[in-house]
Amino acid sequence: MKIIILGAGQVGGTLAENLVGENNDITIVDYDKSRLRALQDKYDLRVVAGHAAHPDVLREAGAEDADMLIAVTNSDECNMAACQIAYTLFGTPTKIARIRSEPYLAMRDKLFIDSETKNSDGRPRGGFVIDELIAPEQLVTAYIQRLVEYPGALQVLEFAEGRLSLVAVRAYYGGPLVGNALAALREHMPNIDTRVAAIFRQGRAIMPRGTTIIEADDEVFFVADSRHIRAVMSEMQKLDNSYRNIMIAGGGNIGLGLAKRLERTHSVKLIEHKLERAEALSEQLENTTVFCGDASDQELLLEEHIDQTDVFIAVTNDDEANIMSALLAKRMGAKKVMVLIQREAYVDIVQEANIDIAISPQQATISALLTHIRQGDICNVYSLRRGAAEAIEAIAHGDASTSKVVGKAIGDIKLPPGTTIGAIVRNDEVLMAHDKTVIEQGDHVILFLVNKKFVGEVEKLFQPSAFFF
Numbered sequence: 001m002k003i004i005i006l007g008a009g010q011v012g013g014t015l016a017e018n019l020v021g022e023n024n025d026i027t028i029v030d031y032d033k034s035r036l037r038a039l040q041d042k043y044d045l046r047v048v049a050g051h052a053a054h055p056d057v058l059r060e061a062g063a064e065d066a067d068m069l070i071a072v073t074n075s076d077e078c079n080m081a082a083c084q085i086a087y088t089l090f091g092t093p094t095k096i097a098r099i100r101s102e103p104y105l106a107m108r109d110k111l112f113i114d115s116e117t118k119n120s121d122g123r124p125r126g127g128f129v130i131d132e133l134i135a136p137e138q139l140v141t142a143y144i145q146r147l148v149e150y151p152g153a154l155q156v157l158e159f160a161e162g163r164l165s166l167v168a169v170r171a172y173y174g175g176p177l178v179g180n181a182l183a184a185l186r187e188h189m190p191n192i193d194t195r196v197a198a199i200f201r202q203g204r205a206i207m208p209r210g211t212t213i214i215e216a217d218d219e220v221f222f223v224a225d226s227r228h229i230r231a232v233m234s235e236m237q238k239l240d241n242s243y244r245n246i247m248i249a250g251g252g253n254i255g256l257g258l259a260k261r262l263e264r265t266h267s268v269k270l271i272e273h274k275l276e277r278a279e280a281l282s283e284q285l286e287n288t289t290v291f292c293g294d295a296s297d298q299e300l301l302l303e304e305h306i307d308q309t310d311v312f313i314a315v316t317n318d319d320e321a322n323i324m325s326a327l328l329a330k331r332m333g334a335k336k337v338m339v340l341i342q343r344e345a346y347v348d349i350v351q352e353a354n355i356d357i358a359i360s361p362q363q364a365t366i367s368a369l370l371t372h373i374r375q376g377d378i379c380n381v382y383s384l385r386r387g388a389a390e391a392i393e394a395i396a397h398g399d400a401s402t403s404k405v406v407g408k409a410i411g412d413i414k415l416p417p418g419t420t421i422g423a424i425v426r427n428d429e430v431l432m433a434h435d436k437t438v439i440e441q442g443d444h445v446i447l448f449l450v451n452k453k454f455v456g457e458v459e460k461l462f463q464p465s466a467f468f469f
Contacts, residue, residue, distance in 0.1 A: 001024050001025070001067045001373070002027075002065060002066045002068070003019060003025070003026055003027070003066065003069075004027045004028075004061045004063060004068070004070070004092075006028075006029045006072065006073050006082050007028075007030060007052060008035045008047075009030075009074060010342070010343075010344065011366065012070075013039055014362055015070065015072070015369055016043055016045055017042075018452075019373065020043045021453060027047070027048060027062055028045060028048070029047075029049075029050065029057060029058075030047075030049065030052070031050070031052075033049050046061075046062075048060050051078075053078050053085060055085055055089055058086055063086050063089070063090040066090075067094065068092070068093070068095075068096070068373065069083065069092045069094070071083055071095070071098065072097075072098045072134075072369075076097075076098075076099050076101045076104060079099065080099070080104075080130065083096075083097050083129065084128045084129055084130075087115065087118075094115075094131050094132075095115070095129065096131060096132045096134060097128075097132075097134070098135075098136065100135065100253070102137075105133075108133060110127065111128060112127055113127040114129070114130065114131045115129055116131075132372050134365055134369060136364060136365045137361075138257065139364040139365065139367075140254055140315075140340070140359060140361050141254050141257035141261065143156075144313060145258065145261050145262065147357060148246065150167065150229055151239075151241065151242060151311075151336070152233055152239065152240040153167050153168065153169055153229075153233065154170060154357060155168040155221075156168075156229070159391075159425065159444065160425035160444045160446075163425055163430055164223060164224070164425055165223070165225075166221060166222070166382070166391050166446070167221070167222055167224070168220070168384075169220055169233055169236045169237060170217065170218070170219055170236075171214050171215065171219075171220055172236070172237040173216045175214075175216075175235065175236045176188055176234075176235050177214050177236055178214050178215065179213065179214070180214060181210065181211050181213055182196055182214065183211065189231060189232070189235065192224070192231055193432040194222050194224040194232045195222065195223050195422050195432045196208040196222045197223055197391075197448035198220075198221045198420065198448050199219070200221075200385065201218050205450040207418065207420070207450070208420070220236055221391075223423045223432070223446055223448075240336075243310040243336075244266060244310055245308055245310050246266045246267065246268050246311055246312075246313065247268075247269045247270075247271070247309045247311075247312045247313070247329070247334070248269070248270045248271070248315065249313070249316060249322070249326075250272065250295070250314060250315040250316035254315040255272070255281075255316075258315065259285050259288045260284075260285065263285060264287065268285075268288040268289070270285070270289070270290050270291070271292075271295045272292060273292070273294055275292050278290050279292075295314065295321070295329075296324050301328065301332055302332070307332060307333030307334075310334075311334070311335065311337070312325075312329040313338045314326045314329075314340060315340040317342075319341055319346055322341065323339055323353075326355055327354060330355070336356045336357075337357075338356060338358075339355050339357070339358050340359050341359065342360075344360065347360055363383050366383045367381055367382045370390075377397060378392055378393065378394050378395075378462070379394075383452075388452065389448070389449060389450050389452060390448075391446065391447070391448050392447045392455075393444055393446055393447075394445050394458070395442065395443070396439050396441060396445055396462060398441065399441060403441075404461050404462075405439045405461055406439055406440065406441050407438065407440075408439060409437065409438050410433050410435055410436075410437050410439065411436065413439075415447075416454035416457040416458060417451070417454065418449060418454065419449050419450070420433075421433040424445055424446070425444040426440065426444075445462070
């Protein structure tokens with residue numbers, strides 16, 4: 001595919017890195033020439049220096065024959081204008097924009113329209129023509145909410161509209177399954193069907209077999225019906241009690257969105273350092289206690305009983321402030337701490353420190369973008385382990401003569417190395433994948449790729465032949 005990326009920041013750069021290796025023709029547009037040079041030296045791609053929404057710049061970038069335009073500059077307005085100009089002047093088929101501003105997102109139904117609706121509507125209609133909106137703050141908020149709902153999980157990813165989940169947990173000494181083979185899962189839980197999709201041991205991927213022994217400290221990814229997640233987690237580790245007391249540091253869009261989602265079911269305290277913003281938050285939140293102060297102020301944390309806090313979540317715009325306040329909260333007795341990290345380089349350091357979960361908005365954004373970029377009918381993509389692995393939800397189309405997967409038992413499908421099929425969602429039924437399970441037309445198939453360089457082969461598997469159409 002011919003893809004133009006507008007904005008060479010962290011998201012644009014990481015996206016280029018993800019896509020270059022997949023035989024895509026990538027062009028990046030940005031004002032910053034030194035940033036462009038660094039990307040060009042590192043990857044095989046074209047660069048264009050200039051304003052991302054200017055028609056001349058878009059023409060130079062190849063908008064006339066591009067398949068896709070992805071606008072991820074730091075300006076919502078620039079992203080919106082670029083998509084509109086690409087549609088009006090160049091007819092670019094697919095336009096994706098990152099929109100952060102809450103007022104725009106609140107009016108999304110009136111402000112934005114996709115190309116298909118615009119073209120089929122017949123009559124002139126206003127609105128920016130954007131096919132997909134990516135809202136990082138909303139993605140991150142939903143992600144943290146899932147982690148709060150499942151104490152002890154490192155990651156919780158939903159598929160098939162929430163019916164199925166992929167969960168990452170760390171196996172601990174004392175967990176019933178630690179020291180036992182995976183085959184024992186069925187004996188321990190005869191009524192619950194689950195499948196281990198991957199195991200990471202000291203950073204290395206291990207393909208799970210029935211004979212694989214789970215060791216303490218293993219990072220285990222399993223798929224299960226969303227209703228059974230807690231039961232499966234209890235096999236890997238001593239189950240944490242449900243979180244009750246939550247403290248949030250940072251009253252930006254993520255902090256506010258999180259407090260709104262959690263305040264009905266949890267006791268929530270929010271710390272915001274700007275007085276005006278704290279006052280505005282206390283008016284918007286009904287059951288959250290809002291404090292104006294510094295989240296790394298020891299006295300404030302002591303006064304607000306940090307030692308009784310189940311989870312401390314630092315989501316300010318400042319990585320260093322998030323890390324320091326979380327480390328302090330942990331030392332003063334908070335049971336779990338989660339930290340929002342913008343800089344990718346910090347993620348590894350943080351996980352080696354005493355911080356339980358590091359959350360990267362970049363990874364959430366990349367996952368959402370990849371969902372729209374992947375070939376074949378792919379409706380969910382999650383980038384895992386900092387982009388090295390991927391979980392994909394693909395829909396099987398066709399029949400035995402037009403498809404490489406439909407009508408075949410899973411054991412007979414030639415999957416690329418390091419790829420496992422974890423589960424299938426058929427209508428409303430969740431089926432764990434076994435060698436004899438036959439894939440049918442319309443099945444949602446959940447795949448786990450330990451090595452994302454084989455993504456292209458997975459896409460080809462799920463692309464029906466031309467005769468299907």
